[in-house]
Amino acid sequence: MKLLEDGSYLVDAPRLEALVQAMLEKVDVPAPDAALVAGSLVSADARGMNSHGVLRLPVYIRRLQQGGFKPASRGTVVKETAATMLIDGGEGLGAVLTSHAMDIAIEKARTTGIAAVGIRNSNHNGENAYYVQRAIAQDMIGIATTNGSPIMPVWGGKTPLTGPLPIAIGVPTGEALPIVLDAALGMSSRGKILYYAEKGMQLPDGWLVDAEGRPTNDPNWVKNGGWILPIGGHKGWGLILACEILSGLLTGGAFGQELTNLYDDLDRPQRNGHFVIAINIAAFTDVAAFKERMDAYIAIMKASERAPGVDEILMPGEIEFRKEKKQRAEGLAVSRSVIDEVVAVARGLGLDATAML
Structure with a gap:
């Protein structure tokens, strides 16, 4: 671990991931689930999405200690068809439940062509790009969304009833970098x-x-x-409404002011809902041909005549993929205050984080 001139730390990604996993195991998260959550948090930092990275770990730990997060739940099946499943998350870790849901959707889509899994009674699940990349790895298109605590009003109102909810879409390619759009539907998250x-x-x-x-x-x-x-004014608000309907209402879960903020009432579950879709490309067209067409399509867009001041046409997710490659090779830049808090929390769990990093 090295202190940089801007005050952040340069941290080795595998060491940070091992520390996060060890901390989660100290609060009774099973090792496979702890590894999954650690992977999702460090992945966000590697991609430059620090707002969804280890910044969140201390509150995860406090919630696990105080009962707001259950350490060991992969949910129970409420309802199932050949192409769908509804899971009650049992107040478990959002990253574990959403990964599990996407894996189920992928397996179902091998037979049905397209599959959807909804989750209710979950908790914060971090960066949705992490889940759609699981579909990409299996030559499928992935879609993921979630609801969250109410921190913004409906369009034209003042009473907080929803949030800048995210939607992520991942598309596999051939030689080009995959398309990964992960956007909070507010001007920011x-x-x-x-x-x-x-x-x-x-x-x-x-x-x-x-x-x-x-x-x-x-x-x-x-x-x-x-x-x-919201992005795009009333249009962005309409998309947020769609995410809330899929994640909270279709699943029969909590929505709006029924949800708890991640940083409040740490002994209470947040009750988040999530919704994922896997689309099997092979059910529609030849996978290799699709990837070739995607590469050609991307090449056409990147060859566009550029507007003044634009050095390069970039695809959704391209900046994050480049940053991840660089940071995994050279080290992750993580805020000093974030690392200091993680080190302090680890010390409280009986771990020497400084030595581990």
Whole structure:
């Protein structure tokens, strides 16, 4: 572990992942599940999505200690058909439950062509890109969404009833990097705005309003009654509504103000819902031919005449794939305050994190 000039630490990815797994095992998470959660958190940091990385680990640990997260639940089947499944998550770890759900959808889609799995009574599940990449690895298109605690109002309102919910879509390719779109449908995610607050950074214009709905660049308003604006105004709000319907209402789970914020009431489950879809490309067309066509399509787009000031046409996920490759080779840049908090939490669990890193 090395302290960089900007105040962050350069950390070896495998060492950080091993530490996260060890910490989760200390609070009774089974080793395979601890490895999965550790992989998802470190993957987010490697991809530059620090708002969904080990920044979240300390609150995960506190929730596991206080009962808001159950350490060992892969859920129980509520209802099943050849192409669908509904899982009650039993208040388990969101990353474990969503990974399990996507794997089930993939297996079902081998036979049915397309499959969907819904989850209710889960908890925070991190970066949805992690789950659609499981489908990509199996030559399938993956889609994943989730609901979350209410930190933004309906379009035109002031009462918090939903959040800047995310949707992720992953598409396999041949030689080109896969397409991975993972977008919070607000101007930003709460996690990213909390990251700005933690770093003392000012927000770009148009991301956030204060408790009265007035534009602000102060990220601390996300904790003090302000809310994140949806992308594209009312159109973005409509997409958020669709994610809430799939994740919370279709699953028969909690929605809106029934959900608990990740950082509040640590002894209470959040009751998040998730929804994943796997599409078997082979059910529609030859997989190799599809990948060749995707490569050709990407090449056409990247060869576009560029607008002034644009150096390169980039595909969804391309920046993150490049950053991950670099950081896994050279080390992850993680905020000093995040590492210091992880080290302190690890010490409380009886682990010497400094030695492990």
